[in-house]
Amino acid sequence: MTDLLKLSGVHTHIGRYHILQGIDLAVPQGEVTMLLGRNGAGKTTTLRTIMGLWQASSGEISLAGERIESRATPDIARLGVGYVPESMAVFSDLTVKENLVLAARDGPMDDTQLEWIFGFFPALRRFWLSRAGSLSGGQKQMLSIARAIVEPRKLLLIDEPTKGLAPAIVMALIECLKEIKRQGATILLVEQNFFAARELGDNVLVMDNGTIVHRGEMAALASDVPLQERLLGLSLEAHQ
């Protein structure tokens, strides 16, 4: 499997803080790579640096062989990177429809794609003309993900999609992401919920203090309780 995204020796400074301290990682094409780690490990900073929202101070980032570390965020998005931030960042003053119209950058929304999205997220059809600001947290998350997949993307960067959601919504969201995965999407997914990570991930990267401290197959980490406790501070059993 070829690597769609590669980071080599990436450092990121935010003000005087040295957040990413030499990140090396690869995201294989067509697979879901989980990025795990404690709060403050640098997971969100990694996604934002890939997206160009924070500039890497050194190192190389390449997407499908093309260097992108010096590119502006809109240019990176135009290369086919969809981004779902932790805050969801739906435009609350706009309707659900208007949020998706903006996300469909290259023209009118494709009806087939829209029906596919409505299949996952029927609430979006129901609240099509409602202001996004009036949606529940789970519905906003659906909209945020729908915005990232309304057009075909090479790579999806998703930051903690299950955070703060009710368990029933989390389960449904996991199923949706599985379906997106089955369609062949390449995803780099930050997640604190280890159960969700085990369900979705093909590969796993664990971060601590701005560096990658573990890389391997998700299934291997999921079956190794001592390793989970050493890397993440708790086991899957404890998490459940």
Next chain:
Amino acid sequence: MTELAVTDPLPKPKRDIAPILLPVALALVTIPLIGSPSTWLTLTAASLAMGMMIFIMASGLTLVFGLMDVLNFGHGAFIAVGAYIATLVFAPFAASVQADSLWVNLAVLAPAALLSMAVSGALGLVVERVLILPVYGQHLKQILMTTGGLIVAEQTLYALWGPQIIPMPLPASLRGSFILGDVAIAKYRVLATLIGLAVFVAIQLVLNRTKLGLLIRAGVENREMVEALGYRIRRLFLGVFMTGSALAGLGGVMWALYREQVHASMSDELTVLIFVVVIIGGLGSIGGCFIGAILVAMVANYGGFLVPKLALVSNILLMVAILMWRPRGLYAVTSR
């Protein structure tokens, strides 16, 4: 494929009409205080005209504030430049301006307004590229740069046109008043009100019915996410900045005709009003800006008539009252 459960139905979005009712309430409250209905109508018409002119000048500034968090203290330069450019068209066609035909008058007025908007818009392009681009995200430097730019613009106008006040007479067909019973409403105030309403409707149509408008509204709320969707918000901002500058130029022409004079520091008296309008309206809110402009004009006119000594501070008092009620302005669009 999984169906996510649809939770409880959404509450119907509340229409926030309290700010809209505010100028209506203010107008009604002043009827018994003013006493004479004809005086009240004259003051109300004056307030609407003045409010519309301020709205035209402030609308671009509020979008610039909201969209890019840029503090442009030099906005007044576009107002003065717009007015001066209009004098260049008025001077050689003085006879047409004073002709007793509305169409002949408009044949001078319309090109003058359009040329003023074009020059102010082009100046906006230069200001954004030269003064503002290097200081994005640095408020103190933005204030220093744009205040410096305003001083340079004013002094350049003095150098080019001299320190004297330049008369700018109203076209003949816009002089006088419409008489309704014992009420006289100046023709020019009616025209200014209609132009202001047209600008408001046009901006609302663009913001609500076009993808460009969606982008501007989304950018005001979260410009980072707009960029993450692949849109170059700097270009969008440049377009908004130029449009705002052009509207300020149009407002300058209208204000000069209202005062029937032009001078380089004419924007000084307006800048405070414009900033008050932008702040009480809510940064980035066109609707708030519209209502704020009417409120500011009403307070200036009614207050000036009822309590002349309070006129100088009436708008500051209005701002304090509004911000105590709604700390982020009448319609909060951004989180700032």
